[in-house]
Amino acid sequence: MRAGWRRSFFGRSRALHGSSDTALRRLRLSPAAATMAAPRRLRHPWRKSGPQRTGVAGGCPMNPQPSVLVTGLGGTAGFWESISETLARSFRVLRFDQRGLAASTRGSAPCSIETLAQDCLSVLDEAGIAQAVVLGHSTGGCIALSLAQLAPGRVEGLILSGSWLKPSRYMAAYFGARRDILGSHPRAYAATSVLCAYPPAWIEANWPIYEAALAAAPLTVQQQSVMAERIDALLAFDGTGQAASLALPVLVLGARDDMVVPAFLQEDLAAALPGCAKTMLDSGGHLFPVSRPDAFTSTVADWISRLG
Template identity: 40%
Template sequence: MTLTTDFCYAADGARLGYQRAGEGPPMLLIAGLAGEARFWGPVVDDLASRHSVIVFDQRGFGVSGTTDSVCTIDLLAADALAIMDAAGVEQAIVAGHSTGGAIAQTLALDYPSRVSQLVLSSTWAKADAYMRYLFALRSKVMRVGGKRLYADLTRVIGYPLAWLREQPERLALSDNDAGIEVDDRVFTRIEALLEFDRTAALATIRQPTLVLGARDDQIIPNYLHVELQEAIPGATARFCAEGGHFFPSIRPKTFIDPLRDWLEQQA
């Protein structure tokens, strides 16, 4: 499906690019740390067969610009609202993956009338010691080895072994001889996600909530998915056995099928 990019502006002037596909109840998909709409490519066509799906590049990534504003989860949530407003969407099913799940939680808590149902994929309520260690390690790898070595590490911890064996061409280290390139945008977003903590408010969420995840997730471990589900009243959990952190992009049916089944149960 070919998508056309439209643009709107955040409150601080950042130019934000978003795309829309399909017809039906609106569904806003919010990507993770990398912040790009293309993460959702493997699931958009299927979801757009029943929904008006909105995807977007978060500020500073893809076609979206940025400003000098300090990156916080609250700021990214406000950006998502600006996109909903520009698209003429009063209320949507909001699905967030990883960092996008933190943004989705913020929307549900601070702007409850804008969220009809909440879908939290491979995300957490509050960073624990493991998350802090892992993200400090990822930051250090980028500072020492640059973006390409960071990408190599993300690949080996983000994808399941079975999938990597199916994709042998991906098992090659990047050539870092060209020099180290560091992406400061990643550091600011890591700081924002590690500071995120809405655990005290999760019990007030009233939207029907689905928590998705993979049991072999090494970036946001499955026990954090479980803790999140248990903290939200009435939340439903669906965990696939294998898929790693990026299961929606490499095993799309493990994301689409439980989501569709759950939505049908809500109807």
């Protein structure tokens, strides 16, 4: 693989080109095209953050623990912005835009949780990281679980946040309804990404979050196609078999007032992973890493620090 450097709002960011997935190395002119376009490198940016000081008493460790943050349905690195800055005080943090979103190209491989897990493995390869803690939120948790099945030796520990083992009927109905309005009412689709994901009082006090979601609504056919295939992928995921053979440290995180991925799904996930740690916040909604950042980052940092 060949890597280039470019600037981003987080300073120096390395742009990832290529993948271990053969299909990912070529980029179709159209997802529906029957033939492949001329070979092109897939641009797949990732951003990294690290400790400001190393090797000093009371500061960060000399060799900070690598941690990869995997976003959910939205798929962009920006979800972790404030969280990654906090975690980077103690760990080497990587986050990235998933295929077809923000600065990353779509590629040509069919979208599935397994494909997205392969992309995560490519990020680890390009960053030169042999093993990392993988933190996935929502759909990102499904991707993280698949990555652990795909390459268990590359995962030191798993943090499955607001995630699930297999979609429930409630989840299927919820995401099915969102998919139905995606093409005809994209702003309404974007509105549900906030209105259903946070406690109402928190939204009222943080109204710019809602306005930003509307401004970023998927208005183009290409944007809607990417979101639709991602919804299909998360609904098709079934990690039951993967959980049974998982043999590494796992932390399950959830919020009891989650209306997108209800808390009983995190309970089911934890029950399928004997010996895993579990923390359930009393409130925060589905996107509790954003609405409860202090509780989230302190729990994550404490758990990672206990590994090894």
